[in-house]
Amino acid sequence: MGNLMTSLPLVAKMATDDYVGFTFFVGCMAMMAASAFFFLSMNNFDRKWKTSILVSGLITFIAAVHYWYMRDYWATIGESPTFFRYVDWVLTVPLMCVEFYLILKVAGAKRSLMWRLIFLSVVMLVTGYFGEAVYRDQAWFWGLISGIAYFIIVYEIWFGSAKKLAVEAGGAVLSAHKTLCWFVLVGWAIYPIGYMAGTPGWYEGIFTGLNMDVIYNIGDAINKIGFGLVVYNLAVIATSKVEA
Ligand SMILES: *C/C=C(C)/C=C/C=C(C)/C=C/C1=C(C)CCCC1(C)C
Secondary structure, three states: OHHHHHHOOOOOOOOOOOHHHHHHHHHHHHHHHHHHHHHHHHHHOOHHHHHHHHHHHHHHHHHHHHHHHHHHHHHHHOOOOHHHHHHHHHHHHHHHHHHHHHHHHHHOOOHHHHHHHHHHHHHHHHHHHHHHHHOHHHHHHHHHHHHHHHHHHHHHHHOOHHHHHHHHHOHHHHHHHHHHHHHHHHHOOHHHHHHHHHOOOOOOOOOOOOOHHHHHHHHHHHHHHHHHHHHHHHHHHHHHHHHO
8 A cells, every 4th residue: 555655646747738637727726716816805895795796706616626626537537527517517507697686686686587597507508418428429409409598598688587677777787787698698609619529410520629628618717707707896886886
């Protein structure tokens, strides 16, 4: 036992062209730093915004823990950590739906809006997992179902009842809502590209040269940290208005 301990290196070596390993590593650090930032700054705000910043921190913290495992999984096994990836998403994406609800609460958003968005996001992710991990031969089919759920979310926040509430709230809430809508339309669209780069289907060849995990890792950094910063910015603006 003692021999084994001394002969096995404790840290796996990382090749200079291992972009997957590199983005897992940097992603892990970025998520940890963002979590510290959100948690340590949340007490600067009053109760209403504190909860929103707390949720931003929870999103990056849950991701940091999953990135820790995914980085390790990749370093030791050398395969896509699909399971950890989807567990991370199925916890953090519904929390992003909660953020929409929390922001729009000032305009009287109802819980039903939050649950509708959460339900759609879970459908989007579970069907995505089926295509990526369980029924890979029909990846295009499951990706399509997932994409439909994604578009319903996009519709709901851009044009549906969420949009109406944001307009009613106006001011900083409306502009934060708009920015978050862009994150969902453009930032979240990064994921289907990763999916098509990493699963078999008619679309094979379109995204050759792109690595699924690198794309997902870039998407996560933009969406989780960026999304949280938009909410943080809203809290700063709203709080300084009250004080002025
Ligand atoms: C923090 C993690 C986030 C914001 C993850 C978002 C993931 C998606 C928007 C995934 C969407 C997918 C499709 C629209 C179709 C193909 C399958 C998915 C699950 C990759």
